[in-house]
Amino acid sequence: MVVVNWNGERWLGPCLAALARQRARFSFDVWVVDNASSDGSLALLARDHPQVRVLRNADNRGFAGGNNTALREVTTPYAVLLNNDAVPEPDWLERLLAPFDAPGAQRLAAVTSKVVFAPRFLRLRLAVDGFVPGGADRRQLGVRIASVAVDGEDVTAGVLWERLTYGPEGTGAGRTWWTRPAGELLLPLPEHGGPWSVAVRWSAERAKDVGLSWDGGRVALPVTSTMTTASWTVPAGTALVDVVNNAGSVVLTAGYGADRGYQDVDAGQYDAPADVFALCGCAVALRTDAGRAAGWFDEDFFLYYEDTDLSWRLRAAGWSIRYEPTAVVRHVHSATSVEWSPTFVFHTDRNRLLMLVKNATAGRAAREVARYPLTTGSIALRTVRTAARARSRPAVRPTLLRLRVLASLLRLLPTMLRRRTGRRAVPRRELERWLVSAR
Known part of the structure; x- marks a missing residue:
């Protein structure tokens, strides 16, 4: 062991x-x-x-x-x-x-x-009037969430909301998540049986009400154009679920x-x-x-x-x-390395490509390796254009991180190509039948 x-x-x-x-x-x-x-x-x-x-x-x-x-x-x-x-x-x-x-x-x-996942969760459904920011951003947005606390403890990192939010924006204390107008998040709750006090810091493009519901309860809470905290109580005995x-x-x-x-x-x-x-x-x-x-x-x-x-x-x-x-x-998911941290992004981006170079068919590996610098250039150009319209300094860290990935990939590329050699009982193309489309 x-x-x-x-x-x-x-x-x-x-x-x-x-x-x-x-x-x-x-x-x-x-x-x-x-x-x-x-x-x-x-x-x-x-x-x-x-x-x-x-x-x-x-x-x-x-x-x-x-x-x-x-x-x-x-x-x-x-x-x-x-x-x-x-x-x-x-x-x-x-x-x-x-x-x-x-x-x-x-x-x-x-x-x-x-x-x-280690904790048990409350299935929490969110519904709010949506809007489209305009310009190059065509997303349907609901509210922007900065933090979530349960019984006074910040649980933001443990909330499961990938199917509700568009992913994190900003870094450190300024990190926020925009939601879609409707969807479900999974809120981790301590197993003391309740009641649980929940507080969320959020804002939106204007003042409006947000509907939150769960099995056996619902609440309507206000959100405004500035960051404010809204609180509510989840009653004792509310059903919690395990999450895979x-x-x-x-x-x-x-x-x-x-x-x-x-x-x-x-x-x-x-x-x-x-x-x-x-x-x-x-x-x-x-x-x-x-x-x-x-x-x-x-x-x-x-x-x-x-x-x-x-x-x-x-x-x-x-x-x-x-x-x-x-x-x-x-x-406890990502307890040692924080998800979406620079360490996480660097190793997942680079290692996906290293794995393909070693194991995939040549065409698939070449296509994905070539796509990465092209996507990096596109991201850099879009960042510069967005900053120019806003008359602000461009956010260069994501692009610099991707350049680090490319430099490390190029350094390890000869080693990975050598590791493609060797006898194989199952052909590469046959193994790729296991690959699936994103859901």
Whole structure:
């Protein structure tokens, strides 16, 4: 059992306690790989978990290098990876390994878990008069949200609203999200049974009312053209739901990795085992022989897409990957690396292209690599034009970040092209039948 940690003192305790509670009919060892943490992680391990073997790296080697530190020493038939911010159910480990003993599992390389978000959520529906800003911006907008708090605690980072909002705008304390005129968001609530006090800071293009509703309740709240705070109470006993984080992974036709079932309310629709294209590195069991033959994770990726890249290589070698819905973990999404942070964007943008160069057909890889600088130029030109119309300084950071991606991609391109070579049991074009269109 391998847990990679970097400054995860806050999460390690619950994770390791859950591993200690596993009801398994076999023994297992827990190894924590520490990527040069500067918080109290090592002290916590020595004090509270002396039975855990700690492998210390001299520097932060990311998810890929951190796991490889342990995986290269594994001698057992299977190795299990678990994020330090994940808490498994007591029967998780036994259920995760069970498919390897099933008939016909000789070419099964990995079993990936059902991952749900750690908190439970309120399904909150929003409805408001919409508007179109005009000019080049043709979006249908509703309200602009700056923050959401529950019982006085800021939960903005934990709100699931990708299907309601257009994504973050601005940085730091100035970050906001424009909503569509109508849609649903999922609000994380602590499980104390309620009532819950909710406060939202928001604004709009003019004064108007916003309708918010949930199963068993509704409220109408005012919004104005300046940032104000509106509050309401969710009654005790209101029904909360679990939300899927990952039920196996897929790759889109443009090469973007995606979580199967991401942000779907868990209504049992992912309760059947299934063959999936890719594993999720958050909570997965790997057949040691298969992983070793594939070379484990590519450490040039550092973090993000390294699990999808490994999956692609395993499938190219003729192995299969299975999703097991009864092996459940609860996961604090992006606890170590903040989603949409520069670190997140750099590695996801670059590693998608590295993965395609290594694994995809030549045409698909060349098309996506060529598209990236063209899109970068288009974004830069649009930024300059928008700033000129507003008579303001252009926002250059997104373009500079994309230029960093291109520079790193070019540096690693010869290495990735060399890694395209080698024998393949399954042709590239046949594997690309697994790729799916964006929903």
